[in-house]
Amino acid sequence: MKSPRMLSFLLFPKVASGTRLCNSRTFSTSSTLCHRAAGATIPNTSIRVFREISALRQWRRKQLVDYRTVGLVPTMGALHSGHLSLIRMAAAENSAVVVSIYVNPTQFGIHEDLDSYPTTWDADCKMLRDLDRELSEDGGNLGKIAAVFAPTTATMYPSGRPSQELDSKGSFVTITPVGELLEGASRPTFFRGVATVCMKLFNIVSPEQVYFGQKDVQQTVVVKKMVKDFCMDTKVVIGATKREPDGLALSSRNVYLGARRRSVATVLSKTLEAAEAAYTRGCRSRAELLGPANKFIEHLLKEQLQLKPEKRVLFEVDYISLAHPDTMEEIEEIDEQRGAILSGAVKMLPVEMPQDGEDLGLSGGPPVRLIDNIILKAVT
Ligand code: AMP
Secondary structure, three states, X not given: OOOOOOOOOOOOOOOOOOOOOOOOOOOOOOOOOXXXXXXXXXXXXXOEEEOOHHHHHHHHHHHHHOOOOEEEEEEOOOOOHHHHHHHHHHHHHOOEEEEEEOOOHHHOOOOOOOOOOOXXXXXXXXXXXXXXXXXXXXXXXXXXXXXXXXXXXXXXXXXXXXOOOOOOOOOOOOOOOHHHOOHHHHOOOHHHHHHHHHHHXXXXXXXXXXXXXXXXXXXXXXXXXXXXXXXXXXXXXXXXXXXXXXXXXXXXXXXXXXXXXXXXXXXXXXXXXXXXXXXXOOOOEHHHHHHHHHHHHHHHHHHHHOOOOOOOOOEEEEEEEEEOOOOXXXXXXXXXXXXXXXXXXXXXXXXXXXXXXXXXXXXXXXXXXXXXXXXXXXXX
């Protein structure tokens, strides 16, 4: 079996480590939108803000008694239209929607961007308030946004926060082998952190349904497997990937890109589209699908390398994968009855020779890891 790591054009530069360790999400004290007190709501809405498990559980019990279903949308905040689309789906299918906002430290590797991960509490509250209005005006919905769960790390990790090291001790949920492949190979603690925090959130909220974006396709496979293997009583629902008009998948991390890198950031979506086009033409083998994809990406990189350093954008391809839809194992041939998952990860390197006044993106434009995928549907 071939390795999914097809290309590695450039050396991976050391990611600058941050100066401040932040192990819990902070709330804006200047915010007039939200209150810290128990029982607080997002102003001008009925959306409750829970920070404590006990208060949320009390609320949850009331929903059960009233025969109201609960849908959970887990997020790390810095909300965008992709998150909102999941909340809309949840409101269409449940009486009450809980949106969790928690930047989970254990899913970040030690050299990753936990310190600088965008936290935009006020803007998130405004987006939820606007969406709440939209949902209440649309009679087609079953429910509404009922609550935001925004815990501290002390609440989520009551025995103390485990370190982000690979050999860290603590109470973890690990889903293997799927959690070790692809994203898991590049980020060895990532899915352990994701599965652990999802297990906690599902235990705290007890949702009938949970909503995840296809954007993070391997995460959906990991969460589905966790729910199945731990006999959990919740249904995992997947929402389509929301994109910018040029095809870039929306992501909270896109704010790091800045203008120069943003103009080339469709490299991954276009690469995957090249492989998808081959599938649509009737190709089924790995070579037939990934050949055009790799050609496209090589051509784009060559083009960039011909530009002057102050103009160009360099990137490193982590992997382009053609995988089994249930296991994420690499495949040589697509079984038409089953379909496949095309996915990839590309690291956009910091811009060279930044120009005076150039928009470098949030935090001075650190390396940005883009991920994306396309589901190749079964041919029926
Ligand atoms: P995050 O806040 O990045 O952890 O994402 C929270 C949820 O939103 C996850 O289930 C993501 O897969 C989903 N999500 C993120 N980006 C998108 C997008 N562009 N379209 C749809 N869902 C998304």
